[in-house]
Amino acid sequence: MRYSLKTRMIFFGLMLHGAIWLLAASASSYTAANVIFETLDNDLKEQAQFIRFSSRLFQNFYSQFSVNEGYDPLTDSLAITESIGWDNVHVVVWDTKGQLIYRSSSAPGFDFPNVNGFVDDTYMKKGKENRWRIYNENIDSIFWVSVGMNTKHARQNAIDFGLKALYPMILIIPFTIFGVYFGSKKGLSAINKITAEVANRQPNSLVPISEQNIPEEIFPLVNSLNGLLIRLKNAIDNEHRFTANAAHELQTPLAAIKTELQLCQRSSDNPEVIDVLDRMASRVDRAVYTVQQVLTLARIESQDSQLKMGTVDLRSVVIEDLADLAHLAVDRGLAIDFPESEPWQIKGNKEVLSILIRNLLTNAFRYATSGSQIEVSANISDQHIEFYVANDSKFITEQEREKMIDSFYRLPGNEMPGAGLGLSIVQRIVTVHQAKLDIDSWKNDHGVKVTVTFSRVS
Amino acid sequence: MRVLLVEDDYQLGESLKSALSIENYAVDLETDGAKVIPMLKAGEYDMMVLDLGLPNISGDEILKKLRSADDPIPVLVLTARNTTEDKIESLDLGADDYLTKPFDIDELFARLRSLLRRSSGRARPVLISGDVELEPKDKVVTHAGKTVILTAKELSILEALMSRAGRFVSKSRLEEGMYAWGDEIESNTVEVYISRLRKYFGRDFIETLRSVGYRVKKG
Known part of the structure; x- marks a missing residue:
């Protein structure tokens, strides 16, 4: 209570x-x-x-x-x-x-x-x-x-006299209630203001709450909360910096390995050696991809509170990303169903949204069953834009689907290059945009439909 | 061709040096940023491959000093920083090209070749898709060996498609290429020109991805 x-x-x-x-x-x-x-x-x-x-x-x-x-x-x-x-x-x-x-x-x-x-x-x-x-x-x-x-x-x-003395007081009762009500309302307005300020903050904002005009009674509370926020921000910043630095430091040695590998591949005539080198090269590529995804994630996490948000037509961003990536699908014999539609106006950051879209498209293009059709579309309502990418796939259990968002989770038997970070990145971007991510089954568990629900801007 | 390779990671530098040597470049490897400018002054280099994270003097500083001294040497920046802003910053500082680590050595070679071509004033290579060829400098188009005369707008769309052969180009990007001509762009202008190009080169020359864009085959 x-x-x-x-x-x-x-x-x-x-x-x-x-x-x-x-x-x-x-x-x-x-x-x-x-x-x-x-x-x-x-x-x-x-x-x-x-x-x-x-x-x-x-x-x-x-x-x-x-x-x-x-x-x-x-x-x-x-x-x-x-x-x-x-x-x-x-x-x-x-x-x-x-x-x-x-x-x-x-x-x-x-x-x-x-x-x-x-x-x-x-x-x-x-x-x-x-x-x-x-x-x-x-x-x-x-x-x-x-x-x-x-x-x-x-x-x-x-x-009688005592009761009669009470009569004028009975007349005063409504005024008293009124006075008490407005008095307490006015007195509590400072608290309400702080509550509103806290409620309207960006979900990931760790900026301290303004300590101006705060009543004495709750100043210690706000003050210690701010102390906590600052310590938390420092801890998170340090962690991001560490992740980014670690990933960054891996890039140069990986580049050296890759260069050496390619030199070997060029200078060898032995088919067995070339075979081994090819396998090594694909593993190096996977490491490179993982490092890049970690960097992307660290970058989004470190800048998400200062991302510039504006009105974006999500559909035009999807078109550019589709144009850029569609050959991966079409060359695999996949069909892309991208119906005509009105613009999908939302509030967001174009560059970061593009990372989200590319992750969803790349996943769909990679894991879609050969010869199947990929749906890229949106359901539009008055309040929402439900952008979704759906593709056929091998059978996926509900438990597997639920784990997909976990960092570094990869479906069992997955032979595609990848780091298992794509949906973590998507989840992060979804959070920054105060949107909602749903992963549903598609065609009786022989497929995946990833939906991101944004608030619609008119 | 003499190349000055500036890379603070000695192992990667050595790998690159041997890779470039195979391609017949004469390579000097330097790991200290402070020594780069004196080396450029002393030796006759045809181009430089520059890492940005260098000790003593950063790659950015070297670029600034070079360009403010009007040194025209072609510079390819090689770095682990991979955001768009980083790339723009380097190009604005005077880099001629940009490649992020880890990279493919074939791509590195291709970029170095392209850098040399540009610096020696030679034209870009001919664009080829199937039996259609486009020579970008003089805008000459041939179809199965026969020259085809195209209007400027047709050429703009063809070039946009052929320079990205194999990948789709969005309708809005094709439209952007046509704004240069100053005319009003109708909603179906791109479709009109695409169908004209198909008349010249055959239906299957341009592939459509509905609501997204168009592409031509690679090679």
Whole structure:
């Protein structure tokens, strides 16, 4: 399972935002609850104060005017209190001995208080637990007042407040997603740029990746990758140089051997000697051919990253190479079928493509069954040019066909001169051109069809 | 004929020297590049066979010095470097011909003969294919001994085919030879001239490889 960094960043970004929202909502609910309960306490205190104030007022009033007959200042103050009708506030009044004097309607039976101040208590009502906030006060050592309020509403209000504080945040969610998405996209664009650069490289390019504008996080990665590329390039260059030098150094001694051999052939009259010399000459020729093929391969490998690519009509290259080599086939009595066609426009290097074509043609001309027909043609589709060379041959098994591309592999019993490098060279050129090489059977394994599929250029 | 053979590989040099001696060339072998110019000044050589990878002074340097001093001696370059660019570079530096190692001594002899002919101003040899002969210098064509008069374009195509007798020549290469005449080349111009040549020399004189090109028999 491969994770996208962007998906991760968006996922964690949104998770974090969600957590922050919850935290913010809890905090605002908590603050709201504090404020609401403070207000509630003040209300209760005020109510008690009012009772105290009004009872003292009535007491003063009655004692001043001596009208206390049949009037009770407490009852009157409670009557006023009741007439004002504080919302949800309930009042219970006792005398100092605990005798209930007054109880507002639907007030629960508060416990008789013994200290001034706030008390939290729980009462059952209709099987439900109700939590109350109660303020007790002893007024002038005459009576006790308990002022209480059911805190259900207050708590509900606090939660509502917290949720309402969340509403604007819900509106912000789309913006947050948008922001997180674009933020991570923008942040990752540097990585995407490097990915694109690496993806669009020539397949054989060992040129270091540009280290400009690379984010700090992946700089060490790019840096060590570049180090690796440079070491790899040096190693490959050394190997190519060694191969090329080795092959090159073989050419002069081979030339000397060949010259001596030919001198011997000229000066000898003995048919047996001439026979031996002929065989030696053909072996020297094979060595010469191998050395040349190795040189060709080394040359293509050492220059493949700097090959100049342009639009090429592959068909016209094939025509020139066919013209150059066809006598090898026609003089052997082989027929060449090269149908008329529109141009085969591809992107490539003409000189190197010519090496590919010549290798395929030479193979076909060499190994084709006498008197058979060789097909040189292409299937054209919108995207591709499938250039192929097909020839009849002796029976070839699938395993043999698969091994053909291997360097120095030669079919068993092959008496033709050759190094077994032709298809390795072809494979190399195919790779340089980002093309595809297929070796298929032809006429029930009594033949070979080599196809190179190029991208078509319109 | 005196030939200066410059080859740093002594064994190959010795082999070549004996090969050239059989062909009646008088050969001096030299392995040191630095001694070549003084030797050329001192001795009367008819031509030089020059290896490029030499110690002290490279073959390229020798060629440059020779040609900048206007020395016209025919030079055949013999080298292990075998890319087209290498060949072009040597020819541009003033080499008259180029042969890559390893080579066929018969080809070496043929090239030396051709070099001598050119330097002595003699014409190229007569081109022969079957009973048709073409003398390249005066453009005289004979068919079974009888002279045939051809137009310039017919001659251009015939010469292109006969100078590569035995091998096919692509249609586009034949067309290139005709552009020199400045006329418009139609898509079937080559076919028209091929059929004219067949009328002169017989149907089988020119062989067709469909969609590729034409050839005449060798010899």
